[in-house]
Amino acid sequence: MHVSPPADAYETGLHRPRYTLALLTVLSAFSFMDRQILAVLTQPVKLEFGLTDLQIGLITGLGFALTFGLLGVPLGRWADQHERRRLIMVCRGAGGALAALGATASGFWMLLLSRSGGAVSDAGGNPASLSMVADLYPPEQRARAMSVFASGGSLGALMALVGGSWVAQAYGWRVALASVGCVSLLLTCLFWLTVQEPRRSASGNPLDARQSSLGAVREIWSAPVTRWLIVAAACVLLAGYSFGSWNTALLVRHHGLSLRAAGWISGAAALSSMVGGLVSGALADVLTRRDPRWQIGVPMLGVAAALPTGLAYLMLPAGSVQAATLLVVLYAFFLTWWVAPTYAALSLVVAPERRATASAMLLLAGSIIGNGLGAILTGWLSDRLAPVAGTASLAWALSLMLAMLLPALLAFARARRAYLPALDANRMPTPPPTPETTPCTGK
Incomplete structure (x- = not known):
């Protein structure tokens, strides 16, 4: 259990919650842009270094x-x-x-090293940022704040698709990569100079902070609600990363679009996902006032809507560009409903001294299963289905990956069932003010 900080701890001008949240979000956006931009630059990089598709996959995903x-x-x-x-x-x-x-790379190994090493930005930056956001905003505003931070991923993908492709076409892929890195460094300096460490929520157990990494992981995983939230996130991200990695190729192969046209549709989907994430956070904050279980109910609604929408998109006949645009935008809108409420729920059922660890565990499951396996598994399925499905093999492979949203729904349902007991166990009323801090009433 932990003690909630007094309400004014969230409002102090020293922490400037909105400014800090905005800067954390922009830093996350550029980190995700750096992560995604090589997918846009794949063709010129492949041609310059003579790389195989397997090497490209190692650079962009598995590394x-x-x-x-x-x-x-x-x-x-x-x-x-x-x-x-x-x-x-x-x-x-x-x-x-x-x-x-990476912009100075002379071959495969240097590019792989720079791209793989860049994972440190998300590995340490995201869990720490999520923990900081949880301490900047009270529980009733946390899902909305988390949705703003989570929108950084969609914003970064949009910047990579639109800005990255424009810079690469005008000045080359090296300039595009160097630009992202230099802007990230400048923003990091601004963050260090202008943001202060917010006050942490007080823990009911002083030993929590000294607990070993393995002990913390075991304790987080042993709790049903956190375990099922991590499983649900891994399933959603397996479907989501598979779709994101291959959707542009699907638009080109199946619907006969040019790369530029496919990029615009993918950009519209990225923008829609950002809006969907913001909507889900606001919706969760409103609905949880009636029933706290809506913190997990909102992700369930989003996944339940994304599944049929995504399947309808993948089953469209070739050349149905207008219908494809509408459906992929709707799919992207609903799929991101899980993100902010899930992280908000996680922050409410674990002790403050384990928030970043719990977030890292969820991000790790998504990275290894979603980012590491999604694209490769989809490509393997597409190759195996090609003799039967022909040019539609990629659509069928993506449909099979999209089916992972079903176990995600089941996992969210299990987490929702365990949520209230975990919330009550982790909640301790704010202590009454001490005589020294009680305002003088004059009576």
């Missing part, structure tokens, strides 16, 4: 996932025990520096 897997939980635990502001500065700065270094 990042493995590095994240090694660093995610240890850095998350470090964020729970030390100053988060310093960790964010180091990790985001390292990510920006490695992005700029």
Whole structure:
């Protein structure tokens, strides 16, 4: 259990919650842009270095996932025990520096090293940022705040699709990569100079902060609500990363679009996902006033709507461009409903000294399963289905991956069932003010 900080702790001008949240979101956006931009730059990079598709897959997916897997939980635990502001500065700065270094790559191995090493930005920066946001905003505003931070991913994807492709076409892929890295470094300096470490929520157990990483992981995983939330997130991200990695190729192969036209549709979907994430956070904050279980009910609604919408999109006949645009925008809108409420729920059922570790565990599951396996597994399925399905093999492969939303729904349902007991167990009323802090009434 933990003690909630007094209400005015969230409002103090020292912390400037809105400014801090905005800067954390922009840092996340550029980190995600750095992560996604190579997908836009794949063709010129492949031609310059003579790379195979397998090497491209290692650079854009598996290398990042493995590095994240090694660093995610240890850095998350470090964020729970030390100053988060310093960790964010180091990790985001390292990510920006490695992005700029990637622009000087002379071959596959240097590019793989810079891209894989860039995972440190998300491995340490995201859990620490999520923990900081949880301390900046009270529980009744937390889902909305989390949705703003989560929108950084969609904003970064949009910037990579639109800005990255424009810069690469005008000045080359090296300039595009270097630009992202340099801007990230400048933003990191601004963060370090203008943001202060917010006050942490007080813990009911002083030993929590000294608990080992393995002990914290075991305790988080042993709780049914956190375990099922992590499983649900892994299933959604497996479907989501598969779709995101192959959707542009699907639009080109199945609907006969040019890369530019497919990029515009993908950009519209990215914008829609950002709006959907913001809507879900606001909706969760409103509905949880009636029933706290809506914190997990909102993700369930989003996944339940995304599944049939995505399947309808994938089953469209070739050339149905207008219908495809509408359906993929709707799919992207609903699929991101899980993000902000899930992280808000996670922050409410674990002790403050384990928030970053719990977030890192969820991010790790998504990185290894979603980012690491999604694109590769989809490609393998498409190859196996090609003799039977022909040119529709990719659509069928994506449909099979989209079916992972069904176990995600079941996992969210299990988490929802365990949510109220966990919430009550982790909640302790705010202590009454001491005589020294009680305002004088004159009576």
